[in-house]
Amino acid sequence: MQEKAQGQSILSMNSIEVLYDNVMLAIKGVSVQVPKGGMVALLGSNGAGKSTTLKAISGLLKAERGHISRGEIKFDGTDITEMLAQKRVEMGICHVIEGRRVFEHLTPDENLTAAAPMGMSRSELSVQKDKIYDYFPRLAERRNSQAGYLSGGEQQMLAIGRALVTQPSLLMLDEPSLGLAPFLVAEIFGILQKINREEGLSVLLVEQNALAALEIVSEGYLIENGRVVMHGTAEALKSNSDIQEFYLGGGEGTNFHNVKHYSRRKRWLS
């Protein structure tokens, strides 16, 4: 019974605690499950611990002098808690980091090449590239210009495309919608959904833009102050009154809105 439940999650993160610089406790016992082929959102406000959660999974914590001080992470049944980041990419975890950090001085085509595993043959790489250019036709048009001069939306597409070259089975994205116009967010999220459907790619999506995220995922976790404070299906979260008020409500968060947000949030923390 238990084995079967394990088999259904591609990622299973249990009571993870992360320390930065050995002192700063950034997340305090976060547990997250991503079902195989599923799309899951991590929601929460700034500083909640969403990026830290992703870095714990991808192994990029080490680069920021952070480490997992408690808990375990299993990917496809294998314990990866202590594994090197590079090894995790090889296993099929790819993390599209915050701020669409494309290789600015390389062309989009070279960005894709850079991410290709050394063992991938030339012909396989060109098949992968064609597939990515099919998903993101805008990138195909600009494949030989300098990536640093692409628009924000194009850079985000490139960052996602670059991650796809590593042939992940779990794709994690850190606030891909940040600073993008709504039509671009819709376009990118639509493509993510398409890849998820067509290739069974599992997706873990970190967003502050809960409205857009809850449209494409099937379940979500709400993280506040380093803890999971809510977990449910997208429908349940959308209809939850707190979520509605703080994350889906007034649209452009006014100052008034923020004040209320903070006073009410205490309820989850207590």
Added chain:
Amino acid sequence: MDWVFLSELAINGALTGLLYSLFAIGLVLVYKASSVPNLAQGGLTMVGAYVVLALARDLGMPLWLAIPLAAVVMFGLGFGIERVALRRLAGRPVVMILMLTLGLDIFLRGTTLAISGGTSRSMELGVSYEPLLLGDIFISRIHLVGAGVALALFVAFIVFFRTRTGIKLRAIADDYMASWSVGISVERGVGLSWALASVVAVAAGVIWGEIQGVDQALSLLLLKGLTVAVLGGLDSILGAIVAGIILGVIENVGAEFLDPLVGGGSRELIVAAVLILTVMIRPHGLFGRHDIERV
């Protein structure tokens, strides 16, 4: 004005300049991956020359075998430096890495002094000292050979940076974190750039060793090499070539006119002026990368 004489000065200056470029290419390789001017490049060049001599003189190998073998040894040494010293400094301030390279330079100089002593040894490549006569212009053969080596390495690296491994190295130069995120081994990439710089050091060490003899003074090439690298933009191989030619010509032609006025020593003044003016007026050098403004 005697145009033949002026051309001779310019051409020989350009050839000498390309020998500075040969040295500077090594600096550029490390700078691209680590964002730090490698102050140990002079030490590596000197060690490269000593390794060739050790294999050729002490073990009696022919030069055609000793030089490639020295390149292999130095390639390994470059990787070793990353593994033993640099990896521990990952994430520390760049100035710490800079100080490490300085320490390494001192260490390498001390080591060769302890092992081989301070007397200058000759490389004996067998290149004739008889100058080549091009029309009315005298050209040094060894300088011509060295310039050819510099240009050959330039072409080789331009090609290399278009291969998958080369593209990964350029990616590392752009963004460590993003590189890690797609599974690129930044550590191995930095190691490779040191290894390649060490191979370049063998080429520079052999040519410069032939010209000025093999001793600790080879490590002082760093000063001119660094000037060339800075003028070229620190992270541009093309920049290193163009800047080498420019510095070589300015130095050779300029010294001819200035030396009588100041009574000698103007070469150093010209090099110093180029370095200082570059940093003040054009900090990114001729071909250096500007950071792209985010749109």
